[in-house]
Every structure is written in structure tokens, then in C-alpha cells.
Amino acid sequence: MSDQTRVLIWAVPRTCSSILLKSLSSIPDSQMIYELYSTANFYGPERVRPAPPEPTYEGIELDGNGLLKGPGSGFKSSICTFEWVKRQLEADYQGKKVVIAKEMALWFYGRYDLIPKGYRHVFLIRSPYKVFPSWKKMRTELLESSGIKISPEDPVLDQIPKELSHPGDAYKEITDLWLHIKENNLDTDPIIIDSDDLLQNPKEILSAVCSRVGIPYSDSLLSWEAGVTVVDQWMVSSAFKNLMENTDFYQKTFRNTTCFKTPVPESENPDLSTFSPDVQRCIYNSMPYYLKLLEQRLK
Template structure:
């Protein structure tokens, strides 16, 4: 195989859940000559042959049942790749593969899905990061799982290990951010904050694109509604089928979007479920350190 890293511009966006990463990825899908790869490590982590399982979780059985429901809906005609292929070694090779006719490969994924095994990081990529205020991220994340599992009594700490990593996603993201600097993978990683992106996309988006070598046009500030764009993504079929489920709300807003909406205010403490407060408290230090190093609106 040729050294594709020398012939193709490759960019990785590492993030946490509910951070506007899908709408950001949808936006970049309209760049000419780009290949989007969506959450391949997350697929391996949650759904693939080497997926993490937590038999002690009250919700684990519901998670497995939901997973099986989606898998049963996947057919030979389904779009996307087979989740059974998704070992970590397969994902790394897929990320490093050649993509004829593509000038840019852009992948977004969750740092916690690496399980702190940095040997799985693919070669040839620029590493960038997207963060979001934990006061916004955790309530949004919990709301989605409460709806999916149809369990209003669900506490965040009851989520299976696949969905609630030991350092609650922000710790894993910050440690990866430090790793890529300490080991020379990225000297000054680009960080964008979701609120900044929503508030001033006309400043943040061109700065990001320029920094990582993605062609920018003001046309990227407005795009088509709907999920048709993901037909061109490299994405697991289980995610494609899961998005069609009526109870799913994780991607609906992103796929129906046509532009970045202004950010809302974070909820006050008395509006936050008590089970989320310790997670927010543990995550704020990681978030604040990365926020201080973010690119700012000009």
C-alpha cells in the first residue's frame, strides 16, 4: 500500500458526545474532494466484536437489546460497513487506507473509545479537538439515553461502561490532547469550542479550515437539510439503521440543520439533575484547560 499520508490531507477531530460534532461534520461534508469517516473507534468500542461490556450495569440488558434490534434491521441492502468488521486493528487500517480521488480524509470520533491504547491512533493525521461546556453536554447526553431506553428514572452513573467512560469523556479527551503534544503528533493542536462555533461560525470555521488545510468557502455556512449527505460517509451500517429508529434523537437535529444556530444559555444548577453535578464538577478542570487554548473568534 502506498503511503497515503503523503498524498492526502488527513484530519482527525476528537471530541465528546453531544458537542455539535455531527453538525460540524455535516458542514464539512460539502467540501469538494473530502471523504468523511464517522466514529469508527466508537463503533469498535460499543458495537464491534471487541466491544466493551459491563454486565453489572442495570441498563446493560436494555443496551444489548437495543443493539440487537438495530442489528436485526441491518440487511444486505443497508448502506454502510458491517459492524462485525469493526475490530480496532481493522479500524486503524481503514483510516490509513488510500481513498482514490479524495484530497482530504476527515474523521471525527470520541477519545474515550481508544480506551487509552494510543497504539491505535492512525498515522498521517492532523489532530484537532472540539469541546463543549459540560453544563450543556451532560444534560443533553442524558436526555438522549433516557429517551432511547424509555427510562425516566435513569441515573447517569447507571449507564453501561460503553457509554460512561471512567473519566466521563472529558478526562479521556484531555489526556489524548496532552499525548499528541508530548509524543510529537501535534505541536499546537487546534481546539474549537462549540459555543464559539455556534456564535461566530464565520470566524471559527475559516480559522479551523486554514489551520488544517481544508479549502474554505462561505458556502459552508449554509447547507442542505436532511441526511442524504451521509450516503457518502464511511459509516457503520448499524449507525445508519439506528438513525432511522423513531426513538433516536442523537442525530436528528444535526441532519435536519441548514446552518449553525446561536448557542443557548447553560442551565442553572437548580435545573440540572443531581446525578450530573459530580460529573460536571470532575470535568470542568479538563474543559477549562482546553478552553483556554482554543481558537477564538476574530
């Protein structure tokens, strides 16, 4: 569609990216797409470690090219190769004026030849002092839900297998991707958002983003219903849909919230030594990249 706007949000984990997608779901005639590259990485045929069984959702249809019809909410990850994701993102979404996809840059692994065509690009970042403690808490909860006992001193963020991208590389990956998109004119005006700016001033930030990418802004983006019924209209794998519907760590940050929650103001970063060694290493290695992106952020 000649009047269709497509936006790809690249995020660092723990930056409220799922909340942002929930907010944007109120845009009329829109299609939200949730972490297809992440699905390929963790659950698709090219995954590097075994994936747990997935729940089954009914009503998923594919067209003659093997691409999803309709929203495809709860599709099986077995169809999700990295090349398939590019084709799906570039598919024709008839009847939609806005297509918004959300991905984690870390799980893209620098596959720059698979960046989909036709998208504006938005980068979502947050202070490493907030990201990595939250990331460790999330991984600890996931491990403990699998019956693995974790103490605060355990290097949870250092237990990522070597064949997978390490959390400490997240800011390097998203910085390299931003530079590639800029330097190769895939988007001459990519947007960087610090999620704390978004949480502090959601109307100002969202209206500015909408203006720059060509989406009409409405105050309806500032609040939404609690729960996960909105996900039924998203294009999302059964694995991620199940996580959003049933896991504890999505409870407060995704299922129960109805608006952007203003962060507690902080005058300065905490003392690095107060964190566990694995979190310290991730913060220390990430700060130069974060500060580079922060200088270019939307204000």
C-alpha cells in the first residue's frame, strides 16, 4: 500500500518495549509484530539449543508462499527461520495503514542482509544501570521456575552459552546496527528513544515519534486495558504468546499495567560495586555504547 507506514523498533531487553507495542496497538488499521527474529533464534529450526514444547493455538493459516495470514497470533515457531522472518516482515498487509514490528537487536546477530525493506527504524535504549539488574532478575526467575536454585551471588548473566550472544554485547550490537542503518542509508533519520524519557514524558515522546515517521498521534496511545487480549491481534509465536499470558515476570510489567509508569527520579547512578560481579561487567562494558547512543536520542 502506497500510504502504508512501516516501523521497526529495535530494543535492548528490559526497556519496556513490549509495553510500547501494547500502547501502539490502539493505532487504527495497524498490525503489531512481536519478535520474529527472537523466535527464530530461540525456537525456530536454526536455534542453537533445544527448545521446550510449545502450546497449540487454533486458527493459524499460511498462504501459498508459507507466510502467515491474518495476525497469526500463536503460530508455531517451526516455520520461523531468519530468512522467513524477512519475507514475513516484507509481506503485503492488506487493509493495514501502519505495520509496527518489535525486535531485540542482540538476537539479530548482525544479519544485516536480512534487514527488511520498507521500514523506518527506531532504537529503544535505557541506562545499563537499570537494564542489567532487571535482566538478571528476569533470568533468575526463569531459571528458578525451571527448578534451578539461584543465589544472588551466582553469575546468571555469565551463564549464557558461548554460542549465543552474551548480554554484555547487547549495547554493542544495537550500536553497530544503528550505525549500519545510518551509514548505508537504510533510514536517513533513525530515531533513538531512551525508555526513561518515554516513561517520564510519554505524550511528548510518542507524539514526536509519530510525527517523524508519519503516524497520526492520539492520546489513546497513553493508556490501555490490563490483560493480554490485545495479543490476539498481534503476529506472535505460540512460545512468546504463552510467556506473555502465563509467566510471572510478565505479570507486573505487561499484563497488569494500564499506562506508562513514571520512573523514580535518580540524581546519579548507583555505586557499581553494589552490584554482583556479572552485572558490574555488563554495565562497565556497555556504558561507552550507551552514552554514544544517548547523545543522539530524541529529546
